[in-house]
Amino acid sequence: MSNTDINYKNFISFVHQNFEQGISLEEVEEILHLEEDYNKDSPASLGKSLVINRLIFSGKKISGEDFYYDQQLYTGVNVWIADNQKGKSTIFKIIKFALTGTENIKPDIKPWINEIILEFQIGNSVYTNYINWVNKAKGALYSFGIEKFLKFRENQKLNIFEKEKEFDFSSKNELEEKIQDFFFDHFSFYTLKYTQKNSSKEDFEINTANLSWSTYFKSIYLESNNYEYLFFDKETFGAQGRKIFEMILGLPLTYPINMLSIQRDKVSEDIGKLKLTDKSIKETSANKKEIINKRYAEVSKALEDLNKIGKIHFDEKPLIEEYNKLHTKINDNRKRARIISEEYQIEKEKLNTLEEELRFLEQDHVKVNEEIKRLTKQELNIGLYIDAESFFSNLDIKVCPHCEIEISENKKEQERKDHVCGLCGETPKQQKIDEAELQNKFSRIKDEKNGYSNKIALIQNNINLQKIKAENQRKLLAEVYSKLVSVPSDVTDMNRLKEIENQIETITNERDKQRHLLNKREDLIKEEAVLKFQLGEIAKERVTNNGLTLEKYFLKKEVLNFALKSLERKRISLNKEIISKLEELILKEIQAFGLSSINKIEINDKFDLIFTQNQVNVNFSELTEGEKLRAKLAFYLSLIQLDIEHNLGRHPRFLIFDAPGSEEMIEDHLHGLSEIFKNVNKRFSNKLQIFVGSAIREFSQITDVKKALVKGKNDFVF
Numbered sequence: 001m002s003n004t005d006i007n008y009k010n011f012i013s014f015v016h017q018n019f020e021q022g023i024s025l026e027e028v029e030e031i032l033h034l035e036e037d038y039n040k041d042s043p044a045s046l047g048k049s050l051v052i053n054r055l056i057f058s059g060k061k062i063s064g065e066d067f068y069y070d071q072q073l074y075t076g077v078n079v080w081i082a083d084n085q086k087g088k089s090t091i092f093k094i095i096k097f098a099l100t101g102t103e104n105i106k107p108d109i110k111p112w113i114n115e116i117i118l119e120f121q122i123g124n125s126v127y128t129n130y131i132n133w134v135n136k137a138k139g140a141l142y143s144f145g146i147e148k149f150l151k152f153r154e155n156q157k158l159n160i161f162e163k164e165k166e167f168d169f170s171s172k173n174e175l176e177e178k179i180q181d182f183f184f185d186h187f188s189f190y191t192l193k194y195t196q197k198n199s200s201k202e203d204f205e206i207n208t209a210n211l212s213w214s215t216y217f218k219s220i221y222l223e224s225n226n227y228e229y230l231f232f233d234k235e236t237f238g239a240q241g242r243k244i245f246e247m248i249l250g251l252p253l254t255y256p257i258n259m260l261s262i263q264r265d266k267v268s269e270d271i272g273k274l275k276l277t278d279k280s281i282k283e284t285s286a287n288k289k290e291i292i293n294k295r296y297a298e299v300s301k302a303l304e305d306l307n308k309i310g311k312i313h314f315d316e317k318p319l320i321e322e323y324n325k326l327h328t329k330i331n332d333n334r335k336r337a338r339i340i341s342e343e344y345q346i347e348k349e350k351l352n353t354l355e356e357e358l359r360f361l362e363q364d365h366v367k368v369n370e371e372i373k374r375l376t377k378q379e380l381n382i383g384l385y386i387d388a389e390s391f392f393s394n395l396d397i398k399v400c401p402h403c404e405i406e407i408s409e410n411k412k413e414q415e416r417k418d419h420v421c422g423l424c425g426e427t428p429k430q431q432k433i434d435e436a437e438l439q440n441k442f443s444r445i446k447d448e449k450n451g452y453s454n455k456i457a458l459i460q461n462n463i464n465l466q467k468i469k470a471e472n473q474r475k476l477l478a479e480v481y482s483k484l485v486s487v488p489s490d491v492t493d494m495n496r497l498k499e500i501e502n503q504i505e506t507i508t509n510e511r512d513k514q515r516h517l518l519n520k521r522e523d524l525i526k527e528e529a530v531l532k533f534q535l536g537e538i539a540k541e542r543v544t545n546n547g548l549t550l551e552k553y554f555l556k557k558e559v560l561n562f563a564l565k566s567l568e569r570k571r572i573s574l575n576k577e578i579i580s581k582l583e584e585l586i587l588k589e590i591q592a593f594g595l596s597s598i599n600k601i602e603i604n605d606k607f608d609l610i611f612t613q614n615q616v617n618v619n620f621s622e623l624t625e626g627e628k629l630r631a632k633l634a635f636y637l638s639l640i641q642l643d644i645e646h647n648l649g650r651h652p653r654f655l656i657f658d659a660p661g662s663e664e665m666i667e668d669h670l671h672g673l674s675e676i677f678k679n680v681n682k683r684f685s686n687k688l689q690i691f692v693g694s695a696i697r698e699f700s701q702i703t704d705v706k707k708a709l710v711k712g713k714n715d716f717v718f
Contacts, residue, residue: 101176194238
């Protein structure tokens with residue numbers, strides 16, 4: 001158990017102690033029981049970041065002109081500079097669509113696009129998402145890069161790489177669902193819920209909605225129309241902004257607080273309904289009995305006529321259960337295959353390294369052997385020369401070979417003294433090589449040859465050792481490969497999934513055809529039940545027992561309120577350190593960005609940002625437009641720094657700024673913002689990735705030349 005965990009049994013006992021007179025321990029546990037562990041959340045960083053490596057999309061404009069956009073992207077700050085309405089935002093919306101499945105591309109631009117290919121990276125794993133726009137957003141996510149994808153597609157081999165396919169999809173909705181599961185799995189996100197009451201005062205019905213991956217993506221994609229808000233314009237609806245903040249930080253106890261809050265809202269809904277029923281019963285009197293009876297008869301007759309048409313049964317629950325099981329099975333198998341595949345690539349890389357080292361050793365062996373051959377040849381030549389010289393030097397010529405006249409001893413003596421030939425009488429112009437020097441050279445060559453012989457023996461020994469290592473690595477690689485091929489194929493399960501989808505679609509279509517009929521029938525059943533209940537109460541002439549039920553609901557709500565307050569107090573204590581670190585980082589960045597009037601940052605218990613400016617506390621909404629932009633940039637950079645410097649939080653370290661500074665008309669402010677981005681690129685170039693799209697030409701200088709796409713006046717980005 002980590003220092004951020006709570007003991008569930010102790011917590012249940014603690015809550016029960018405050019209500020032990022009115023409720024049992026088992027009932028408290030039943031109220032507070034959740035599907036997943038209370039300690040589900042952790043602020044510890046996963047060490048993963050999201051990086052976009054390359055974007056390709058193509059199609060045909062309304063003018064008939066074909067276009068093909070292909071851009072390499074880098075860590076640090078990437079910039080698109082072009083006039084307004086020239087395609088910058090479309091680039092970002094295409095990236096958002098490929099990463100979330102949520103599409104909001106301008107309706108007049110959407111028909112231009114035929115396909116989208118996006119390569120991105122999570123940690124060391126590279127993925128390519130291919131979307132065929134012509135075929136209703138059909139495509140697949142592959143676990144390899146764009147170059148490999150293009151090569152396989154060109155050779156028509158994509159269909160044989162099923163094991164390297166994360167998933168495929170046949171619609172935008174399916175892409176949105178599966179890409180959410182994919183990113184939730186990688187960054188340990190999950191769905192937080194929120195409730196919203198209907199506007200009518202008399203209507204106690206509440207709606208429950210979920211925070212999706214698309215919602216969390218609003219902490220990555222900062223759109224131009226949302227710079228006046230910390231997250232986005234509807235962040236207060238269901239406290240979505242706070243929930244995004246909680247999820248990005250991975251704050252302990254977020255899950256139980258969220259789920260118990262939803263449960264409490266549901267209890268409040270039930271209390272309201274019971275009160276409304278009580279009110280209805282009290283207003284019902286004997287003089288209304290005839291009216292109720294008449295309406296009851298009408299409703300019963302209408303329901304009877306409707307039932308004669310045919311009973312409508314839709315039970316897709318078994319199909320959904322089977323679908324979820326198959327989906328989990330396929331994901332587990334693919335996850336297993338991905339892990340083994342990564343292991344295989346690592347071991348394969350080790351083998352490649354060993355084989356390359358072996359090749360270098362063998363090349364050295366050849367080179368040294370060539371040197372030995374060369375020295376052997378020199379040794380032989382010098383040896384022959386020494387032998388020949390010795391032979392002719394020791395030869396004593398007594399008679400001239402031509403005239404057979406005996407050579408006198410005087411001539412021999414003269415030859416030794418004057419170096420005049422005793423035969424021809426000539427003085428030789430070339431000097432003989434000194435025998436000692438020749439012998440010395442001969443010895444040096446032999447020593448050098450012996451040195452190379454020792455070296456080649458050492459190289460041969462290394463080659464033998466390297467071959468043994470390579471062979472052992474091949475055996476290990478074969479073992480990993482055996483594990484990889486042993487992962488079951490999911491073709492049969494995928495086919496069954498498709499069958500289930502078709503069956504569910506058939507049920508949905510049938511339900512749509514008869515929805516009006518169903519709604520009418522359900523309304524009649526509800527009305528019949530209410531009328532029957534009212535008649536029964538009038539007939540019995542007694543007071544409803546809703547009072548007892550309400551008492552139980554109020555007690556349940558009190559238990560939930562107490563549990564929530566206890567958990568919230570505990571969370572404040574657990575999160576004090578991480579919140580303090582984040583406050584320090586935000587303040588440091590804000591002051592670095594020139595907002596020296598702000599000397600304190602506080603994140604309160606509701607996770608609102610409070611700025612102390614000129615000794616006055618102000619909210620984010622009370623800052624000026626220029627201050628908001630800097631504060632927002634400081635906030636998101638601090639979330640990323642929290643991960644980089646303290647290994648806390650789960651932000652993907654990737655940001656998109658669409659048209660920052662569009663509201664700032666002061667030249668000094670624009671220049672200051674430009675300097676901020678320059679500073680960010682310099683400090684965090686290899687630790688994060690930021691995309692900036694702007695019509696402000698000064699922003700072209702905030703990053704390296706290769707990271708900036710600058711278009712001329714009136715030129716389109718694509």
